[in-house]
Amino acid sequence: MPLLSVNNLSVSFDTRAGVARAVRDVSFQIEPGRTLGIVGESGSGKSVTCYSLMGLLPQPPGRIEAGQAVFDGVDLLHISRRQLNQIRGRRIAMVFQDPMTSLNPYLRVGDQLIEPLLIHQKITRASARKRALDLLDEVGIPDAAHRIGMYPHEFSGGMRQRVMIAMALITKPDLLIADEPTTALDVTVQAQILELMQKMRAELGMAVILISHDLGIVSGFCDHVIVMYAGRVMESARTEELFYQTRHPYTRALEKSIPALQAKGRELYTIAGGPPDPFHPLPGCPFAPRCDHAVDACAAAEAAPLEVAPAHLSACLRVQKENLQI
Amino acid sequence: MLRFIARRLLETIPVLFIIATVTFFMMRLAPGGPFDTEKQVSKEVRAHMEAHYGLNKPLFQQYLIQMGHLLRGDLGPSFKYPSRTVNEIIADAFPVSLELGFEALAVALVFGLLAGTIASFKQNSPWDHVPMSLAMIGLCVPTFVMGPLLISGFALHLDWFNAAGWFSPRDRVLPALTLGAYYAAYIARLTRGGLLEILRQDFIRTAQAKGAGGARVLFKHALRGGLLPVVSFLGPAIAGLLTGSFVVETIFGIPGLGRYFVTAAFNRDYFMVMGSVLFYALFVILLNLLADIVQVWLNPRLRFE
């Protein structure tokens, strides 16, 4: 029984320049205690997808056109704000990309840390503070008793992200959504944060959705990966299978772009062309203009993701019809 | 924090000194003297009066004497009201102006903050447009139009208040509203702008992700940052309220310092002018310091500068 099941989610934005279709017919699931990675470029719709689940989309200009997000029997997209508030922060928690702007600069770290406890549990301030201190220790903040009274700008980037993680985990949620948690951090710190997240996940037994543009990070962390492009799911598979049995040209292109995997001294591989215009989507597969394997049929009609191997979905027409080897 | 306060208080001394000097020389270098308008006075009597007040001495000597007096807190006699000293007049009149100023500030803060907060939460709805339009009116109608209009409407026609005077608590209402209207409008706009800016920030999203409801988001997270523009405005607002009181005191017949000041300036009542200026300056500086302390308290980032 999946913990979260997202079905046919479509989200658009009404802007001055027109209607941007940011998420188109996206579906995925995650089981309790498992990890799911959502990979894509900027503008692929990966963050918007998860913000919609949490009710964090600004609803004008955002608009959820269709879909459901069933979490433990409840459709998150169709409940009242009050009900959503009971789930957010308690059973589903979120960690954001930029810890500097995501923490309130006017409040002490301690106050922000204990807030989820005060909101969701009947607990005294003193007990909440004690729990916060313990958690700060666990996430590796030295001198927690002193630091808990400080303000966010007194922390370094890596430490702020640790605080954000502590803040998300303090209510022991069932699901953690991490939106590019390491993107704003130094490379050395990135590894530490990922390690921390793994550790906490193992301790709490919670499910994690990790959103990233970095295929490498996702592959190290997640059991299952979905690849998004132009608001759609291109491929979805278990991590190993995604890499060793890639069944979508876009995923292959992404893999080829990883610098570490390329031979030294050669020119870096880039995917030619640019991302499509969200205001004027072309018919057919959105990746077709840039795809090495594209044929005319690709530009004519879109292919919805289909199972092309056990638990392995691909949205490539040629893979579906001709079993094209990527 | 204490060092901050100490530094600011120390700064006040040279500032007041400069103000006193500038005022002194402005007054003495201006054409006309305090006794020019006395029509029934002959030349000899005038010379005698000037000598009595030491006005015939060399300018720089007068300056030093004046400074000496000021350092001792002696603001001198008034020319216009020879039986009273400036200290006495100020002691009577200043508290009145101060009270009026505070009441107007209260009006401004209460109406302004309320209207601005509601408008920011219900952006682009009638709850936004109506208060902001009223605010616009408050900004564009000068006090000496607002005052007579309020008097005409509420005092003369509806007979809810007296048209003038400063006797009962009721008499405070119309003057405070008149003086406070402009600032209420300004504060409403600042609050709305400040809150809208804050509500767009990422950390508001984080608070919502934690399951915080509307009230908590507003009071705990948004107001601290959102009020910052208002608090920075408090400094000039205080200065403005004290000077704006001149007009309001005249219209409503309130025995505040403002009226005395303006008349004194016209009459070249040197010591009165000096006393009033210094008093206003001192109070404004002190109240500004208070406003700055509040600002630092609200915005922890300022504490490290």
Next chain:
Amino acid sequence: MMPESNVQTIRRIEAEPGASFWRDAWRRLRKNKLALFGLAVVVVLSALCFLEPLLCRYVIGYTYEQQDLALGPVPPCRAHWLGTDPLGRDLLARLLYGGRISLMVGLLGTAVSLTIGVIYGAVSGFVGGNLDALLMRAVDILYALPFTIFVILLMVFFGQDIRLLFVAIGAIEWLTMARIVRGQVMSLKQQEFIEAARALGLRPSRILLRHIIPNLLGPIIVYATLTVPEVILLESFLSFLGLGVQPPQSSWGVLIKEGAEMMEEYPWLLTYPALVMALTLFSLNFLGDGFRDALDVRASKD
């Protein structure tokens, strides 16, 4: 179908219409009905006021100083569209003439404050360091002082020359402009996009034109537009105290003051000048707000 190369992509994006900052701003402004209304009112009123000599001679038939003691104060009628004051002077003519003075005071006072403020702020922001700290501390102190008191003293003591009025008023309003310009200059100095532009090989003139100046001009335009109504209000305040423009000249402030004194007996003498001045201030404020939205100026002084 050949995939597009990277260079082609950049060229395509740059070539898109409406990519210019000013064009975007103008488009946003055009959509703002209130701001356009404000602009229209300001333009029309200014035109009427500055054409006042011609209008008085050919259309209205009276000048602002022409008295008719026999007639005395009359409410609006065919001969005098807005009525007359106790000296028999036509109110419409006086309103237009007063408008000319008030608008002129507004513009010139703002110009003075703009000049002082921009230079002061730009220098402080650009040079930075201790000089900046000192200059800004001075601004902080001056901001706190009741400047108006000094203006009053100035006007009382040194006569009511209208030129002195501009300078005095400008001297009050320059502080905010200085702060804003300094803030902008400082943040621009640190902007990565300036370095990025240089790294991309954009010519310095192009950087200046497309990046620095729009960022400076934006707040300046907004605050200049919003300063004009403040100046006009300030002038009316001074007029109320008898310190503004002096007879035979007149301004809206003077007219309102006189009207307020005779409010009960001759209400039209207060209503029309007050309405016209309020309308002008409204319009300027709406226009300034419109500029602020269009140019996307965020006023942050910290």
